Amino acid sequence: MSADLIPVSQKQALTKKDFQSDQDVRWCPGCGDYAILAQVQKLMPELGIPRHDIVFISGIGCSSRFPYYMNTYGMHSIHGRAPAFATGLKASRPELSVWVVTGDGDGLSIGGNHMIHTLRRNVDLKILLFNNRIYGLTKGQYSPTSELGKKTKSTPYGSVDAPFSPAQLALGAGSTFVARSVDVEPPHLLSTLRAAATHKGSAFVEIYQNCNVFNDGAYSYMTEKAVKADAQLVLEPGKPLVFGKAKDKAIRMNAKLQPEVFTLGKDGDLSQAIVHDPTNETLAWMLAHLAPPHFPTPIGVFRSVERPAYDALMNDQEKDVLAKKGKGDLQKLLNAGETWVVK
Amino acid sequence: MESTAQKTLGDDSHLRVVPPTVEELDTVTVRFCGDSGDGMQLTGTEFTKSTAILGNDLATFPDYPAEIRAPAGTLPGVSGFQIQFSSHDIYTPGDAPDVLVAMNPAALKTNLPDLLPGGILVVNTGAFNETNLQKAGYAKNPIDDEQLQAKYRLFKVDITKLTELSLEGSGLGSKEIARSKNMFALGMMCWMYGRPMDNIIDGLRQKFTKKPEIAEANVQVLKAGFNYGETTEAFSHKYEVKPARLAPGKYRNVTGNQAAALGFVTAAARSGVRLFLGSYPITPASDILHELSSYKNYGVMTFQAEDEIAGIASAIGASFGGSLALTTSSGPGVALKTEAMGLALMLELPLVICNVQRGGPSTGLPTKTEQADLLQAVYGRNGESPIPVLASSTPGDCFEAAYEAFRIAVKYMTPVLYLTDGYLANGSEPWLIPDPAKLPPITVKYRTDPEGFHAYQRDPKTLARPWVIPGTPGMEHRVGGLEKDSLTGNVSYDPQNHEKMIRTRAEKVARVADEIPPTQIFGEPSGDVLVLGWGGTYGALHQAVESLQKRGKKVSQVHLRWLNPLPKDLGEVIRRFQTVLVPELNLGQLSKILRSTYLVDCVTLNKIQGKPFKVAEIVAKVNELLERPRA
Numbered sequence: 001m002s003a004d005l006i007p008v009s010q011k012q013a014l015t016k017k018d019f020q021s022d023q024d025v026r027w028c029p030g031c032g033d034y035a036i037l038a039q040v041q042k043l044m045p046e047l048g049i050p051r052h053d054i055v056f057i058s059g060i061g062c063s064s065r066f067p068y069y070m071n072t073y074g075m076h077s078i079h080g081r082a083p084a085f086a087t088g089l090k091a092s093r094p095e096l097s098v099w100v101v102t103g104d105g106d107g108l109s110i111g112g113n114h115m116i117h118t119l120r121r122n123v124d125l126k127i128l129l130f131n132n133r134i135y136g137l138t139k140g141q142y143s144p145t146s147e148l149g150k151k152t153k154s155t156p157y158g159s160v161d162a163p164f165s166p167a168q169l170a171l172g173a174g175s176t177f178v179a180r181s182v183d184v185e186p187p188h189l190l191s192t193l194r195a196a197a198t199h200k201g202s203a204f205v206e207i208y209q210n211c212n213v214f215n216d217g218a219y220s221y222m223t224e225k226a227v228k229a230d231a232q233l234v235l236e237p238g239k240p241l242v243f244g245k246a247k248d249k250a251i252r253m254n255a256k257l258q259p260e261v262f263t264l265g266k267d268g269d270l271s272q273a274i275v276h277d278p279t280n281e282t283l284a285w286m287l288a289h290l291a292p293p294h295f296p297t298p299i300g301v302f303r304s305v306e307r308p309a310y311d312a313l314m315n316d317q318e319k320d321v322l323a324k325k326g327k328g329d330l331q332k333l334l335n336a337g338e339t340w341v342v343k
Numbered sequence: 344m345e346s347t348a349q350k351t352l353g354d355d356s357h358l359r360v361v362p363p364t365v366e367e368l369d370t371v372t373v374r375f376c377g378d379s380g381d382g383m384q385l386t387g388t389e390f391t392k393s394t395a396i397l398g399n400d401l402a403t404f405p406d407y408p409a410e411i412r413a414p415a416g417t418l419p420g421v422s423g424f425q426i427q428f429s430s431h432d433i434y435t436p437g438d439a440p441d442v443l444v445a446m447n448p449a450a451l452k453t454n455l456p457d458l459l460p461g462g463i464l465v466v467n468t469g470a471f472n473e474t475n476l477q478k479a480g481y482a483k484n485p486i487d488d489e490q491l492q493a494k495y496r497l498f499k500v501d502i503t504k505l506t507e508l509s510l511e512g513s514g515l516g517s518k519e520i521a522r523s524k525n526m527f528a529l530g531m532m533c534w535m536y537g538r539p540m541d542n543i544i545d546g547l548r549q550k551f552t553k554k555p556e557i558a559e560a561n562v563q564v565l566k567a568g569f570n571y572g573e574t575t576e577a578f579s580h581k582y583e584v585k586p587a588r589l590a591p592g593k594y595r596n597v598t599g600n601q602a603a604a605l606g607f608v609t610a611a612a613r614s615g616v617r618l619f620l621g622s623y624p625i626t627p628a629s630d631i632l633h634e635l636s637s638y639k640n641y642g643v644m645t646f647q648a649e650d651e652i653a654g655i656a657s658a659i660g661a662s663f664g665g666s667l668a669l670t671t672s673s674g675p676g677v678a679l680k681t682e683a684m685g686l687a688l689m690l691e692l693p694l695v696i697c698n699v700q701r702g703g704p705s706t707g708l709p710t711k712t713e714q715a716d717l718l719q720a721v722y723g724r725n726g727e728s729p730i731p732v733l734a735s736s737t738p739g740d741c742f743e744a745a746y747e748a749f750r751i752a753v754k755y756m757t758p759v760l761y762l763t764d765g766y767l768a769n770g771s772e773p774w775l776i777p778d779p780a781k782l783p784p785i786t787v788k789y790r791t792d793p794e795g796f797h798a799y800q801r802d803p804k805t806l807a808r809p810w811v812i813p814g815t816p817g818m819e820h821r822v823g824g825l826e827k828d829s830l831t832g833n834v835s836y837d838p839q840n841h842e843k844m845i846r847t848r849a850e851k852v853a854r855v856a857d858e859i860p861p862t863q864i865f866g867e868p869s870g871d872v873l874v875l876g877w878g879g880t881y882g883a884l885h886q887a888v889e890s891l892q893k894r895g896k897k898v899s900q901v902h903l904r905w906l907n908p909l910p911k912d913l914g915e916v917i918r919r920f921q922t923v924l925v926p927e928l929n930l931g932q933l934s935k936i937l938r939s940t941y942l943v944d945c946v947t948l949n950k951i952q953g954k955p956f957k958v959a960e961i962v963a964k965v966n967e968l969l970e971r972p973r974a
């Protein structure tokens with residue numbers, strides 16, 4: 001049953017509570033995952049999709065316990081492979097709403113290959129990547145998003161492993177929807193998830209998530225009350241790239257085609273500020289490269305463009321072949337090629 | 344009896360005055376060999392088609408290098424195609440060829456040792472030039488060797504030149520002309536064994552619809568080869584092999600991979616459920632992916648995944664969604680899939696994993712056959728992780744085995760590992776086209792009643808859990824790889840529950856034995872030697888046992904369809920024989936399982952050369968066992 005076929009009354013009947021499963025949530029107290037779970041459960045009733053048409057699929061890691069807590073269909077699969085399980089399910093059951101929950105280790109290290117190919121194909125999956133820049137479940141080793149020099153159990157002298165940016169990777173893989181949000185910004189997270197949910201095709205959402213046990217404060221540089229207005233650049237379609245406590249800072253391109261921060265009213269005026277447009281490919285690339293110390297961290301939707309979804313193309317092709325060739329006749333198939341009769 | 348290109352078309356001194364003697368034969372084995380660029384596989388398959396239509400029983404064995412194009416003229420670049428055809432039932436492509444067609448020195452060098460003494464040797468003298476001789480490592484031209492001439496019936500034909508002559512003025516380039524010389528060889532063999540060429544000609548025209556000039560050139564050369572036999576006195580004999588008395592019915596020729604693909608489609612059609620294949624290209628399994636990819640209007644969805652793991656993972660995802668899920672691969676790819684197989688057995692979802700075995704370990708011998716993945720199939724996963732394992736025994740049998748794999752997977756809600764091998768996959772035989780309505784049904788029933796539903800509540804007989812698919816209202820539930828509660832399926836770390844689940848999963852797979860019919864014994868139910876095998880060795884073992892029985896030996900054969908679980912009566916059957924011989928194309932994997940299961944000794948016969956057994960090797964081993972003094 002597709003979402004459109006649900007009677008309005010039923011749509012309204014569901015609440016956040018309906019999406020809470022009977023299982024005790026078992027993340028560490030204070031873990032950022034709780035906040036993400038709460039926002040996802042809050043979003044679900046809004047979508048008007050009945051619970052039984054929703055599936056959450058995860059890999060292995062702290063974040064991957066997620067499906068157990070959602071009162072929908074769910075699968076806790078194997079390490080790194082959730083996008084592949086989800087692809088098989090979505091391709092064969094395109095009417096389902098399929099969500100992938102993964103982490104920086106699961107989705108970008110062991111499962112990096114599946115991630116890039118899923119995004120490249122544009123499978124209609126909503127992919128939530130909880131980025132805590134650490135391996136939590138295995139008790140604290142550095143991950144592919146941990147910063148250089150990071151001291152962890154497996155890097156007592158500091159990591160010499162260069163990290164990559166999930167948003168850049170997703171853009172590079174051709175994802176049609178790339179966004180970033182933060183566990184401690186509930187309204188922003190909710191609106192970002194909403195945008196992802198309504199996108200047709202792969203929607204990749206990186207969620208900065210605090211692991212208070214093994215990597216506490218990984219994002220405090222941009223989440224602390226005192227700094228956040230200056231450290232966050234909230235992307236809003238159609239709005240200029242303005243930030244700062246006094247909303248007095250903006251981003252423009254200089255003569256060398258490099259982004260630069262300038263002060264409004266002092267170094268220039270609002271007309272010079274770049275206006276955000278998630279359909280602008282070049283802009284998305286530029287935004288994905290903005291990072292401290294010289295720039296604020298962008299959050300919001302980097303790119304949102306339309307491209308046919310893989311699962312839809314697959315099913316359309318099947319329909320095309322059916323229309324052209326008609327429903328296959330098994331007897332004919334078995335008797336195909338050169339045959340002869342023995343009497 | 345010599346004929347070379349010096350005898351051009353203008354010189355009719357060699358033209359036939361005396362008609363050839365026609366000799367009737369029971370069975371013939373022909374091998375075409377040449378450079379991998381010489382089109383030997385096409386030559387072989389076309390000859391096979393024509394032989395099939397004549398109603399001979401047949402079996403084929405294509406043997407080609409792993410390299411797509413090894414350097415031309417070299418020994419590693421040699422490609423061959425062997426066919427045995429007969430007026431009676433045969434089970435193998437033949438131990439050794441009676442007829443060898445060698446297109447170049449390298450092909451002669453690698454294949455001549457197999458030719459039976461007195462056999463017919465047709466050599467393309469045009470390719471025996473200095474460079475090619477050197478590449479093959481011949482100091483002297485071997486065909487001038489008197490010993491060789493004495494040992495075989497040698498026919499020197501300058502196929503290269505004759506092909507050129509027949510295409511003179513065709514306007515084709517020298518490359519295209521050179522490429523059609525395989526058709527000359529094919530034409531000669533069609534003449535020699537009285538094979539019709541109409542269907543070959545139709546096939547060529549179809550194959551080259553876009554290049555009609557190439558099609559016509561091929562046809563012309565084919566006919567030239569045939570006429571060469573007909574009009575010149577190059578060959579004094581023609582041979583006739585009468586149709587075999589096969590069981591009545593309609594036949595076609597199939598390779599194992601084709602038959603397996605048809606079996607999978609049939610499973611989808613019979614169950615009324617979509618087939619989903621998640622796969623990654625690998626030799627020698629890719630043909631199943633190719634075949635199934637073209638069956639989109641038969642309820643088949645194929646997904647070429649980014650890797651082997653995604654292949655099986657996508658299939659499990661589709662199975663969760665209610666499809667008949669399949670993943671196909673070969674040894675190294677199956678190794679990559681093992682973790683996901685473990686998940687499938689925890690989730691207790693139906694899934695078929697098809698392993699078209701090849702020579703291992705590691706990358707091994709990709710284009711050669713072996714049976715060395717049996718232990719991997721039965722035991723190769725972490726934890727206590729039983730999976731039913733079955734194997735097919737002939738190319739045509741791949742159809743039934745593939746179908747059976749799905750029947751069991753669905754009935755018992757379990758992954759099933761289906762083993763075939765490179766020999767079956769590429770080999771072909773006449774196949775009595777089955778009536779799908781006569782196959783046992785595959786009944787798919789998704790549970791939709793939420794009343795009293797528990798995800799791991801089991802059918803008391805099969806121990807299968809219910810198949811509940813997303814989209815079913817009121818039955819939302821979560822599954823996963825963590826140990827689960829024996830009823831609800833929720834995560835459980837309870838020690839007693841874990842042991843209960845381990846034992847239950849094992850018991851469920853053990854109960855598949857209820858599906859296995861009583862063991863069929865070919866021959867007497869007791870005796871001196873039982874030849875016990877599995878998989879693609881069936882043909883060689885059967886032919887060997889049949890010939891031993893004809894000589895009055897007390898030898899019987901059992902060939903296993905199911906390797907896990909084993910048939911319930913197998914232990915008892917084994918004990919009725921003095922000796923059990925287990926021939927395998929590995930170091931003794933089934934024998935290991937048999938010894939540990941039944942505490943019986945088995946004599947092993949192992950061959951690990953990337954090649955199938957020869958009938959003679961089995962016969963020799965059994966004779967040795969029969970002659971050894973009794974303790």
Ligand code: SF4
Pocket residue numbers: 026027028030031032033062063132136137210211212213214
């Ligand atoms: S280890 Fe870190 S990420 Fe994992 S549950 Fe605990 S706080 Fe959360």
